[in-house]
Amino acid sequence: MIHWNSLSDFIAMGGYGFYVWGSFGVTVLIMTIEPIMVARNRKTTIARLKRQLRAENRNTAE
Amino acid sequence: MKDRFNLYRFASPATFYPLAGELIPYFAAVSVVFGLAGLWLGMLVAPTDFQQGEGYRIIFIHVPASWMSMFIYLVMAFWAAIGLAFNTRLSGMMAQALAPTGALMAFLSLWTGALWGKPMWGTWWVWDARLTSELILLFLYIGYMALTAAIDDTRRADKAGGLLLLVGVVNIPIIYFSVKWWNTLHQGSSVNLAKSSMATTMLWGMLLMAMCFWMYSIAIAFMRVRTIMLERERHTDWVKALLAGGEK
Numbered sequence: 649m650i651h652w653n654s655l656s657d658f659i660a661m662g663g664y665g666f667y668v669w670g671s672f673g674v675t676v677l678i679m680t681i682e683p684i685m686v687a688r689n690r691k692t693t694i695a696r697l698k699r700q701l702r703a704e705n706r707n708t709a710e
Numbered sequence: 711m712k713d714r715f716n717l718y719r720f721a722s723p724a725t726f727y728p729l730a731g732e733l734i735p736y737f738a739a740v741s742v743v744f745g746l747a748g749l750w751l752g753m754l755v756a757p758t759d760f761q762q763g764e765g766y767r768i769i770f771i772h773v774p775a776s777w778m779s780m781f782i783y784l785v786m787a788f789w790a791a792i793g794l795a796f797n798t799r800l801s802g803m804m805a806q807a808l809a810p811t812g813a814l815m816a817f818l819s820l821w822t823g824a825l826w827g828k829p830m831w832g833t834w835w836v837w838d839a840r841l842t843s844e845l846i847l848l849f850l851y852i853g854y855m856a857l858t859a860a861i862d863d864t865r866r867a868d869k870a871g872g873l874l875l876l877v878g879v880v881n882i883p884i885i886y887f888s889v890k891w892w893n894t895l896h897q898g899s900s901v902n903l904a905k906s907s908m909a910t911t912m913l914w915g916m917l918l919m920a921m922c923f924w925m926y927s928i929a930i931a932f933m934r935v936r937t938i939m940l941e942r943e944r945h946t947d948w949v950k951a952l953l954a955g956g957e958k
Contacts, residue, residue: 652754663763670825682814683933687933694940697940
């Protein structure tokens with residue numbers, strides 16, 4: 649069922665290892681970093697909006 | 711008539727925001743499942759290609775990324791058309807949320823294409839129709855993001871960006887049909903409704919990976935659109951209530 653005989657065969661990719669893993673590596677990197685950046689951006693945005701809202705409420709209270 | 715299910719209700723950010731929030735984990739989970747299944751089939755089970763050896767396995771991300779780069783653009787153009795025609799608030803936010811992911815997909819398409827081209831064609835890049843039109847797609851995404859970021863008034867930014875998206879849509883059929891219309895180094899399409907040139911496990915691996923990329927794109931766009939909604943609707947009562955309620 650599994651196509652490969654050994655782990656080193658799998659890593660070598662029949663001599664195409666650099667190209668195959670170069671493709672998959674960058675893809676995995678991007679699909680990991682993008683959600684992290686979006687989540688981080690959400691946190692900072694919410695923190696800023698909350699600050700602005702509090703400042704607004706203070707101003708109207710005075 | 712008041713209780714009738716109304717699809718238009720979800721076009722309102724106040725109702726779409728919680729819905730998207732609930733759906734994100736499902737789309738993310740389904741994406742991971744499809745991704746693992748696709749990688750298992752494509753990387754572990756699928757046989758060697760008789761022409762390209764093991765190098766062909768780049769297809770399992772190259773084709774899904776290329777499909778998504780075109781599909782996301784079409785979805786953005788759809789939202790742009792809705793926004794320009796009906797002046798709906800949600801459309802501009804959706805286009806804005808999709809653009810970075812579309813750009814990344816176009817980049818991945820070009821990146822994996824270069825890594826595939828080098829061993830198979832002997833070159834990282836050629837200025838042929840398929841590659842050049844995909845590069846233009848990347849520039850359209852970057853152009854859209856730069857243009858909308860440069861205009862302070864969001865309504866005008868959405869309008870200008872929407873026009874750019876609609877004009878640029880002409881590029882999509884050019885990419886898609888480029889391998890038919892012009893002589894090109896790029897191989898023809900591997901998937902065809904009538905007959906496929908691929909082994910079954912290869913085909914299924916690729917389709918599963920395509921589903922994985924699709925679900926990923928939806929999840930990440932929903933994540934992004936929720937932040938955009940808070941930002942743009944910060945003066946409305948529903949956002950103020952959320953923020954006061956400790957939204958995370």
